[in-house]
Amino acid sequence: MKILLFGKNGQVGWELQRSLTPLGEVIALSPDNQDYCGDFTNLSGLAETIQQIKPDIIVNAAAHTAVDKAESETELAQTINTYAPALLAREAKLLNAWLIHYSTDYVFDGSGNTPWIETDATAPLGVYGATKLAGEQAIQASGCKHLIFRTSWVYGTRGNNFAKTMLRLAQERDSLTVINDQIGAPTGADLLADVTAHAIRTTQSQPELSGLYHLVASGETSWHGYASYVIDYVQQLGLELKTTPESIAPVPTSAFPTPAQRPKNSRLNTHKLQTSFDLTLPTWQTGVARMLSEFIEK
Numbered sequence: 001m002k003i004l005l006f007g008k009n010g011q012v013g014w015e016l017q018r019s020l021t022p023l024g025e026v027i028a029l030s031p032d033n034q035d036y037c038g039d040f041t042n043l044s045g046l047a048e049t050i051q052q053i054k055p056d057i058i059v060n061a062a063a064h065t066a067v068d069k070a071e072s073e074t075e076l077a078q079t080i081n082t083y084a085p086a087l088l089a090r091e092a093k094l095l096n097a098w099l100i101h102y103s104t105d106y107v108f109d110g111s112g113n114t115p116w117i118e119t120d121a122t123a124p125l126g127v128y129g130a131t132k133l134a135g136e137q138a139i140q141a142s143g144c145k146h147l148i149f150r151t152s153w154v155y156g157t158r159g160n161n162f163a164k165t166m167l168r169l170a171q172e173r174d175s176l177t178v179i180n181d182q183i184g185a186p187t188g189a190d191l192l193a194d195v196t197a198h199a200i201r202t203t204q205s206q207p208e209l210s211g212l213y214h215l216v217a218s219g220e221t222s223w224h225g226y227a228s229y230v231i232d233y234v235q236q237l238g239l240e241l242k243t244t245p246e247s248i249a250p251v252p253t254s255a256f257p258t259p260a261q262r263p264k265n266s267r268l269n270t271h272k273l274q275t276s277f278d279l280t281l282p283t284w285q286t287g288v289a290r291m292l293s294e295f296i297e298k
Contacts, residue, residue, distance in 0.1 A: 004055035005029065006038055006088075007062030011156030012102060015193035016061055023200060027053055031062075038062075040084040041076070050091040057200060058092050059100040060085060063132070067106070068259040070127040081131035086138035093144035098203065098210075100196060105152040105184065107133040110263020113183070115220075117269045118150075118212050126260040136212065145207060147199055149192065149215040149273075152266045156189035157291050162223070163230045164295065170231055170243035180224035180250035184266030185216040188287035195279065202277055209276055214268035217284035224250045226288075233289055237296050 001024030007013040008028035020026045029038030029049070036053065037045030040062050050058065064070060064080040085101055092099040106129030107122045124130040139146050155161035163186075169176055195215055203209050221229070228245040235241060253262060270281055 001025070001057065002053065002055045003027070003057045003059060004050065004053050005059045005061065006040070007060065008038075010061055010063075011154060011159060011161075011189040012192050013061035014156065014158050015189045016059060016196065019193035019197040020059065020200075023197060024056070027055070040080040043079075043083060043087050046084060046087055047091055050088070050095070054095060055097055057098045057100065058088050059196070060088055061102060063102065064128070067126065067128045067262075070131070071259045074127050077127050077131045078134070081128070082134040082138060085135035086142070089139040089142035089144045089146065092146070093142050097145070098200070099139060099144050099146045100200065101135070101139055101146065101148045102192070103136050103148055103150045104129065104132050105150060105266040105268055106263060107136065107150065108263055108265070110265045112265055113267070114265075115267035115269035116214065116265075118214060118272055125263060128260060140212070145203075145210045147196075147203065147210065148212045149196070150212070150268060151187055151192060151215050152268060153184045153186045153216070154189055154192065155186055155288075155291065157294055162186075162226065163288060163292060166227045166230050167234060167239075167241070170241040172242065174242050175247040175249065176227065176243050177249045177251045177255065178224040178227045179253050179256060180222045181252050182262055182264050182266060183220050183222055185218065185220050185268070185284045186226055186288055187216045187284065188291060191217060191282065191287055195273075195277075195281075198279065199277055213273040213276070214270050215273055216268045216270060216281070217287055218270070218281045219283045219285065220267055221284065222250075224248060229285060229288065230292065233292055234296060237293070239296060
């Protein structure tokens with residue numbers, strides 16, 4: 001099996017290089033790749049690359065994820081999040097290949113407090129969510145075999161993330177203020193990659209599982225709860241910090257104005273995924289604790 005992976009240097013792409021390798025030959029590309037085109041602003045180059053490689057599976061871990069920048073970079077966000085996935089879907093259909101794609105809770109308006117299911121009405125609040133939704137719709141309309149995984153609050157051990165930022169600030173400051181009215185589930189890039197590999201393996205014998213799924217760690221918290229957990233956990237590991245969990249002040253979203261509006265309800269219901277692929281998803285604390293332990297040990 002030949003797997004073509006786009007976005008190899010991102011948080012999810014990095015983990016996918018590990019998880020996909022047992023399934024077959026993985027050709028992993030980044031935007032600056034020399035041999036093939038991995039640049040999502042070069043649509044003709046992408047098409048040529050796919051036609052040359054003729055993969056059995058295309059995995060798209062590339063995206064314009066700078067939520068605030070997207071508000072002023074509408075055309076760029078549209079090219080990367082909508083037009084490029086549409087092209088991948090078209091080429092996948094021609095090759096009878098599978099397309100694996102990642103989307104976001106930002107396709108919803110963040111209202112209410114019930115976890116979103118796949119069939120709930122979408123209503124993105126900004127450019128990022130709108131372009132990701134259009135990308136989903138283009139893939140579904142193409143008729144190609146596909147798996148679209150909507151996720152949220154993604155972090156990786158590689159590169160920067162919210163937990164590392166909180167740790168750095170907690171070493172510098174006596175107190176912190178963190179938003180407490182946005183609710184979701186911190187989800188590890190390694191979990192996304194492992195579930196992706198499992199789903200690909202399963203769909204080889206059950207192609208009827210093609211479709212849209214929600215994929216996040218189980219449980220829920222606020223950014224304030226996430227920060228408090230991080231600080232408490234590393235203190236238990238013996239790391240000295242100026243900030244304690246008690247000195248993290250909860251504040252509303254309005255305390256930190258941003259160009260793009262954030263959904264307050266980022267909960268995603270994963271029942272469809274778990275029953276379709278016979279999975280039990282770990283709690284968000286499990287993944288965060290593992291990431292923190294690895295980070296502290298370094």
